[in-house]
Amino acid sequence: MRYTLRVWRQRGPEESGGLVDYDVDGISPDMSFLEMLDVLNERLVLDGEEPVAFDHDCREGICGMCGLMIDGVAHGPERATTTCQLHMRHFDPAEPIVVEPWRAAPFPVVRDLMVDRSALDRIVEAGGYISAPAGAAPDAHAVPIPKADADAAFTAAACIGCGACVAACPNGSPMLFTAAKATHLGLLPQGQPERLSRAEDMLTAQDDLGFGGCTQTGECTLVCPKGIPLETIATLNHDVLTAALRGR
Amino acid sequence: MSCSDYTNYSEGEPIADTRAPDGPLETRWERRRFAARLVNPANRRKLTVIVVGTGLAGGSAAATLGELGYNVLSFCYQDSPRRAHSIAAQGGINAAKNYAGDGDSVHRLFHDTVKGGDFRSRESNVHRLAQVSTQIIDQCVAQGVPFAREYGGLLDTRSFGGAQVSRTFYARGQTGQQLLLGAYQALSRQIHAGTVRMHPRTEMLDLVVDDGRARGVVVRDLVSGEVSTHLADAVVLATGGYGNVFHLSTNAKGCNTTAIWRAHKKGALFANPCYTQIHPTCIPVSGEHQSKLTLMSESLRNDGRVWVPERAGDPRAPRDIPEQERDYYLERLYPGFGNLVPRDIASRAAKTVCDAGRGVGPGGLGVYLDFAEAIERLGRDTVSARYGNLFEMYQRITDEDPYEVPMRIYPAVHYTMGGLWVDYDLRSTIPGLFVIGEANFSDHGANRLGASALMQGLADGYFVLPAVIGDYLADGPFGPVPPTAVEDAEDEVRQGIAALLAVDGDRTAESFHRELGRLMWELCGMERSEEGLRKALEQIPQLRGEFWRRVKVTGAGGQLNQELEKAGRVADFLELAELMCLDALHRTESCGGHFRVESQTAEGDARRDDDAFSYVAAWEHTGGAPVLHREHLEFTAVRPSVRSYK
Numbered sequence A: 001m002r003y004t005l006r007v008w009r010q011r012g013p014e015e016s017g018g019l020v021d022y023d024v025d026g027i028s029p030d031m032s033f034l035e036m037l038d039v040l041n042e043r044l045v046l047d048g049e050e051p052v053a054f055d056h057d058c059r060e061g062i063c064g065m066c067g068l069m070i071d072g073v074a075h076g077p078e079r080a081t082t083t084c085q086l087h088m089r090h091f092d093p094a095e096p097i098v099v100e101p102w103r104a105a106p107f108p109v110v111r112d113l114m115v116d117r118s119a120l121d122r123i124v125e126a127g128g129y130i131s132a133p134a135g136a137a138p139d140a141h142a143v144p145i146p147k148a149d150a151d152a153a154f155t156a157a158a159c160i161g162c163g164a165c166v167a168a169c170p171n172g173s174p175m176l177f178t179a180a181k182a183t184h185l186g187l188l189p190q191g192q193p194e195r196l197s198r199a200e201d202m203l204t205a206q207d208d209l210g211f212g213g214c215t216q217t218g219e220c221t222l223v224c225p226k227g228i229p230l231e232t233i234a235t236l237n238h239d240v241l242t243a244a245l246r247g248r
Numbered sequence B: 001m002s003c004s005d006y007t008n009y010s011e012g013e014p015i016a017d018t019r020a021p022d023g024p025l026e027t028r029w030e031r032r033r034f035a036a037r038l039v040n041p042a043n044r045r046k047l048t049v050i051v052v053g054t055g056l057a058g059g060s061a062a063a064t065l066g067e068l069g070y071n072v073l074s075f076c077y078q079d080s081p082r083r084a085h086s087i088a089a090q091g092g093i094n095a096a097k098n099y100a101g102d103g104d105s106v107h108r109l110f111h112d113t114v115k116g117g118d119f120r121s122r123e124s125n126v127h128r129l130a131q132v133s134t135q136i137i138d139q140c141v142a143q144g145v146p147f148a149r150e151y152g153g154l155l156d157t158r159s160f161g162g163a164q165v166s167r168t169f170y171a172r173g174q175t176g177q178q179l180l181l182g183a184y185q186a187l188s189r190q191i192h193a194g195t196v197r198m199h200p201r202t203e204m205l206d207l208v209v210d211d212g213r214a215r216g217v218v219v220r221d222l223v224s225g226e227v228s229t230h231l232a233d234a235v236v237l238a239t240g241g242y243g244n245v246f247h248l249s250t251n252a253k254g255c256n257t258t259a260i261w262r263a264h265k266k267g268a269l270f271a272n273p274c275y276t277q278i279h280p281t282c283i284p285v286s287g288e289h290q291s292k293l294t295l296m297s298e299s300l301r302n303d304g305r306v307w308v309p310e311r312a313g314d315p316r317a318p319r320d321i322p323e324q325e326r327d328y329y330l331e332r333l334y335p336g337f338g339n340l341v342p343r344d345i346a347s348r349a350a351k352t353v354c355d356a357g358r359g360v361g362p363g364g365l366g367v368y369l370d371f372a373e374a375i376e377r378l379g380r381d382t383v384s385a386r387y388g389n390l391f392e393m394y395q396r397i398t399d400e401d402p403y404e405v406p407m408r409i410y411p412a413v414h415y416t417m418g419g420l421w422v423d424y425d426l427r428s429t430i431p432g433l434f435v436i437g438e439a440n441f442s443d444h445g446a447n448r449l450g451a452s453a454l455m456q457g458l459a460d461g462y463f464v465l466p467a468v469i470g471d472y473l474a475d476g477p478f479g480p481v482p483p484t485a486v487e488d489a490e491d492e493v494r495q496g497i498a499a500l501l502a503v504d505g506d507r508t509a510e511s512f513h514r515e516l517g518r519l520m521w522e523l524c525g526m527e528r529s530e531e532g533l534r535k536a537l538e539q540i541p542q543l544r545g546e547f548w549r550r551v552k553v554t555g556a557g558g559q560l561n562q563e564l565e566k567a568g569r570v571a572d573f574l575e576l577a578e579l580m581c582l583d584a585l586h587r588t589e590s591c592g593g594h595f596r597v598e599s600q601t602a603e604g605d606a607r608r609d610d611d612a613f614s615y616v617a618a619w620e621h622t623g624g625a626p627v628l629h630r631e632h633l634e635f636t637a638v639r640p641s642v643r644s645y646k
Ligand SMILES: Cc1cc2nc3c(=O)[nH]c(=O)nc-3n(C[C@H](O)[C@H](O)[C@H](O)COP(=O)(O)OP(=O)(O)OC[C@H]3O[C@@H](n4cnc5c(N)ncnc54)[C@H](O)[C@@H]3O)c2cc1C
Pocket: B052, B053, B054, B055, B056, B057, B058, B059, B075, B076, B077, B078, B081, B083, B084, B085, B086, B087, B088, B089, B090, B091, B092, B093, B175, B176, B202, B203, B204, B205, B238, B239, B240, B241, B250, B251, B252, B255, B256, B258, B259, B295, B414, B415, B436, B437, B438, B439, B450, B451, B452, B453, B454, B455, B457
């Protein structure tokens, strides 16, 4: 099969970019979207052109490194799917495919389709952990945890930090990402002592980093490859409110 | 570029000291910890430790060293430490907790691991690993790792290949992810506290050795392309395995050998490079374009049954083949362990039935992994709760529904047991260079048991390295490194980059990688023969010569350049591949994942030769023919026996 791609090319953060058209031939329905880009890139190199830069690593939908805007949708048309797990069988060769990087003020473009998402690491550094230095832990069975709580914590913990939620949000808010972490740790007994400070510190960091605020548009969950539920945001908001009431 | 000669080798001095305490196995670790010198807390911040890699091993090590108050510099090539390849581990992590009450113990885990490794690992290390395993689970739970639980609120466990007890802790099919996020969060806490400085998107390209000590790393900033040096009192490599030498493997695309290979060229011995693990349950290759292979967790073998049609070339759909015309060959050949035999055995059994023309799917390179019986016995909901995300992943890739039709699976390269040689204290042969996680060779012998890599990575990072590194650092700080040592190392790296860019040929680095991978899979893969290995040793230098004449790398060095990154990694694989083949050629016995066709029993099982090969092969780089140093293995607690899973 042959596809027409319109790919965002931009040499660096300070330079202006634009869409460039490419035709790629010899694409099979079993190829992943990134394998299709590999085909394009090998050809570009042989033609002496610089290949399209894009982030990827595991190609299994778990590392969170890949992420492209495909026809205006973060991670493309399939629900609950990362870009690396998207296959060409879902695309009609008759339609050109527009491929762009995540767009959000705190995610500057590094080059072409690659963006700098380190702001998400800063949010976790601000408090997205349980303070448990190695060597001092009690026996793992000391505190039983109801299965339902453990399962709910797991659901929130499944976030891969890809940033699609930010890219999809009209305000450029990382609220779903932050709430996923706050919910994961906040649902567990081990996470209680730091629960309120964690929520507050991460939220403050998020604002300081220049992310937009959350107005509950729900666009984030539609593109989230791991199905992080919108209720996590309510959990986070509840913790932040409680912290404020307690005058922390 | 390298003019090494790998068709030959010479014998060097055997390795005399592994720094392991003697005396009873059970108390060695305790005695080692007690004997290790400590560094006073006030002095720790004056000591800098570089940790390269942020996977389970490196992430947990950097976090823990930071907690102890050392000044830590951490590096990874991804854009965030949270994305290290460990994130992809699915199935679980072993620990001798005996929570299932089914007779597990530290001794049993130790025993299973030594046996699973086909008696090619060091008893003291393995025993320590089994001891430390229980603390890992405590540590991870304290951090908030959401392991699977039972209705009573206690932790759930399951069985993995090579074990008859249920000792594998898991978090759905995302155990590696959850463990890594735990380590990443601990690391983030230290970054926030200022004890760890993080350098993501940075690749280590060489080791700085001064006055016989490892003193730093030369790195390339992958965004700006700038080459620079970071100095320290000790360097820890936690850069993972080199399975991508086969091009197609279950490893992440960026996994490479660069850091350990370049350290090897600077003097660190490389142990057992040919020990490679081929995982039996991966999704088969679907075409030329394939860029990586996807693992289907071994945990699936708990409930899935492996079979092929009785008759070669049976054209019927799997559901149309009646029970009595199916061959559940693992259950038939190994009634004791059935579908749960260790990986090397399951992989070769799959190859044998496919070679006999009984394979299924495109090209006959596949066997069925069938859940029909499990779905009937447990119900669809239970099966979905256990394996739902794996089923989904399978369906997304193949467009087939494993609830309805059996999965098709085939073996693929998965893990490398070989790596840099380390002693009991995780020291390489370069003083001040420590190696942890998959990057070292230490605990798995010739075959790693499922769910033991995560255990080893975290044991090394949270508990072992932090306890022993002080004994080395107690002699530090080691004073300034002369600028010439830094300049020399940087110049070498810059020349290497310039050389790759200068070729300006007509083939992509990827095309060479693909060709090398095919060659290695055929000649140094699941079965190895003298003839094949000799052929490989002829072909690899030719391919490497062609690489340096024909590779094309676009762009420049002083910019973000993914082609340049790839070409550098492929260049290193092209050198490592030869050492692997030489190691495989010299080891004329079969053991674990290393199967020499010349050394098998009448039934086609691997035949070890303990009299000749009960040693670790540690190779020294010379620039000419490598030198073999042997570390003899002694077994006092587990008697080497024929590994039987029947
Ligand atoms: C698909 C899959 C599933 C698995 N499932 C299991 C399982 O269920 N149970 C189990 O026990 N094991 C499993 N394994 C094996 C296990 O995941 C790995 O062996 C283990 O995670 C390796 O951890 P590590 O910390 O040593 O290295 P990695 O996690 O590979 O980390 C390597 C780190 O080094 C960095 N790095 C590498 N090279 C450089 C360089 N030159 N410069 C700078 N940084 C560099 C990378 O950025 C990364 O941070 C699985 C493996 C695969 C492939």
